[in-house]
Amino acid sequence: MKKWLKSLVLLAAVAVFVAGCSGGTSGSGDIAQEITINAMSEPPDLDPALATDTTSGWVLDHVFEGLYTKDENGNPVLGAASNAEVSEDGKTYTFTIRDDAKWSDGSNVTAGDFEYAWKRTLNPDTGSSFAFYLYYLKGGEAYNKGEGSVEDVGVTAEDDKTLVVELEAPLGYFDELLTMWSFYPVKQDVVEENEKWSAEAETYVSNGPFKLTKWEHDSEVVIEKSENYWDSDVVKLDKVTYKMVNDATTYYQMFKTDELDLIQTLPSDVIDQEKDSEEYSEVPYFGTYMYMFNVDKEPFTNAKVRKAFNLAVDRETLTTNVTKAGETPAHAFVPEGVETPDGDFREAGGAYFEDDAAEAKKLLEEGMKEEGWTELPEVTLLYNTSENHKKIAEAVQAMYKENLGVDVKLENQEWKTYLDTTKQGNFQMARMGWIGVLVDPVVILDYYLGDSPNNRTNWVNEEYDQLMADAKVEQDPEKRYELLHQAEAVLMEELPFNPIYHYTNNYLTSQDFDNIVYPVNRYPYLKWAEKVSE
Known part of the structure; x- marks a missing residue:
């Protein structure tokens, strides 16, 4: 098990990447204080x-x-x-x-x-x-x-x-x-x-270090330093441009040709060659990559079928040979990184299952027998458009074919459409990622509350909801974390989802920039960033 977050301060951990040994100095010369990054969508x-x-x-x-x-x-x-x-x-x-x-x-x-x-x-x-x-x-x-x-x-x-x-x-x-x-x-x-x-830059009013000045939909968002921000003296960048390039090979080439200054989620086939580069960094990211099951749509109405689809995925092979970015195979929902009186929350809770193709096949047969199915209802896995999401989905598709004998169809949609589709419950199995807005188990586990609008699985469990409610008002830390462990155990018994891995983000960042901050639960923060060389 990785120990990447144990040395970080609870609820406040970040990694700061000082990008540049170029000899540039703050506010140096006539360097244009602009950066172009990729939002992907x-x-x-x-x-x-x-x-x-x-x-x-x-x-x-x-x-x-x-x-x-x-x-x-x-x-x-x-x-x-x-x-x-x-x-x-x-x-x-x-x-x-x-x-x-x-x-x-x-x-x-x-x-x-x-x-x-x-x-x-x-x-x-x-x-x-x-x-x-x-x-x-x-x-x-x-x-x-x-x-x-x-x-x-x-x-x-x-x-x-x-x-x-x-x-x-x-x-x-x-x-x-x-x-x-x-x-x-x-x-x-x-x-x-x-x-x-x-919806448009012309009507947008905000109060942060930057202001929205351009929104060319499906192309780019531009934000510029706000002269009215109370702490504007610390803001060095005059302009930040977010491009929207979804194809990983394309945005990787754009970085290589200096059209982008920062990219994330590298194409998996270039990670090995980039790992020794000064531009490359891996940053822990407090969240879980998963597939949601719609428990109101066959075949995922059956708990044994859901568990079979969990056990049939070889997560170690997936993270080692497909994603390759240092992710941790997920056999629970809450990632590592939360210190409790009993140590790291994840290590204390342990894994809730092991990848096991033979057991997966057995459970699938039992689930089908319980439902009276001679054939498994057709399954479609939905994911939002992205080269890396596609590679993961194809790998999982192949594992289901080999380990369960099930032909899973794949379908993809653009991000905004995808969010609408899943919100309406128009899916059987769909990709999702959940990042903790703070480094605490409660904000991860909140996802599957019965009345959470983010819980798109239609799974509702009164015991789970009550344990979560009790944890939120419990003032004794040991009792609080025990309640959260109990809640996670209920979730992992029912498995309305398939956790795949706990995130690690990988980045390529131009060495022309200093003081970019990489939070463990947000994307890079640019308030203090500065371009120090051309």
């Missing part, structure tokens, strides 16, 4: 209340800022707030908004902007898939589920500078949680005057 939604994916989050993290943000070492520090006071019982926070916190249009950021944004996310009419992250707020869950009023939600702007936040129970990582995009403010008049305010 169109961001599905740049509204903080509606975004659910890492591509949209990558842009949002640069153009917005919450009450807390992250420093260069990944620790939560005050952002749009200049002060935070916590009550003795840990349930009430009083924030003071910075005097110099500004929107990109030059107007003041107010406490009311945060109250409006959070209540908008919780408003059931908004349809936010990430509203459950705000259930920690007093009255938040009840309001979102139509069982309470907006007036009872524990976020109140007492005046333009003072925001009072009340929690259902003390939460030790609340400062960390507030760095995620679901807690970003939005400007009320902008949102209410134009329901499509976040």
Whole structure:
């Protein structure tokens, strides 16, 4: 088992890659402070209340800022707030908004902007898939589920500078949680005057270190340094361009010809030759690559069939010979990297199954007999368009053929369409990745809550939901982690999904840049990045 995160600080770990031994100096000469990176696909939604994916989050993290943000070492520090006071019982926070916190249009950021944004996310009419992250707020869950009023939600702007936040129970990582995009403010008049305010650069207003200046859909997004950002002196880059090139071979060649300065998810067939390059880096990424099963669609209505499809995948071969980027084969949902009183959460919990082709075949036969099937219903595996996703799907397809005797069909869709398709439940088996917004088991396991909009499997288990609810209010760390282990055990017994591997991201980064930050649960952060040579 890898130990890559044990030396990192809990809930704040990052890797900082100083790219360049070129002798350049800060602010040197007339070097154009611009970088071109690859987002690979169109961001599905740049509204903080509606975004659910890492591509949209990558842009949002640069153009917005919450009450807390992250420093260069990944620790939560005050952002749009200049002060935070916590009550003795840990349930009430009083924030003071910075005097110099500004929107990109030059107007003041107010406490009311945060109250409006959070209540908008919780408003059931908004349809936010990430509203459950705000259930920690007093009255938040009840309001979102139509069982309470907006007036009872524990976020109140007492005046333009003072925001009072009340929690259902003390939460030790609340400062960390507030760095995620679901807690970003939005400007009320902008949102209410134009329901499509976040769809075009011309109508977009944000409060972060960069501002959105161009969005050529399905081609590129451009963000530029915001002169109104309170901490703009530390921002060195004037312009960041996100290209949208999905084909791995194409964007790899674009990096080699200096059309891109940073790429991720290298073509698997070039990883071996790039590993010794100074431009290459591997960074742990706190998440799990998986295939979801729709438990309402045959054959995955049967638990033994689901387990058979899990055991039939040879994860070691897959990560060694197909992905090749240092990923860890996944036999559970929560990745390594969370220190608990009993050591690493994953090591303490262990593996829940072993890859076993013979046992997989046996379980498949038993499941088919239980259902009265003489032939297995036809299975289609859906994945979002990407060369690497295709290679993994083809490898898994071959394993199912060899180990189960099952011919699985493959189908792919572009990312935004794919999200809509899976949200509507129009799939049997579909690829998904889940990254923890903070390094804690609860945000991984939240994915499969029965009422989570992100849980697209239709699997609901009352015991699982109750264990998760109990863990969220448990103040004793040992008891809390034990409840989370119990919840994971329930999930892994039912297996509404097929965990494939725990992520490691690989990057190629131009040596012309310094101070790019690589978080373990976000894509590269460019607030302090600087181009030091041409």
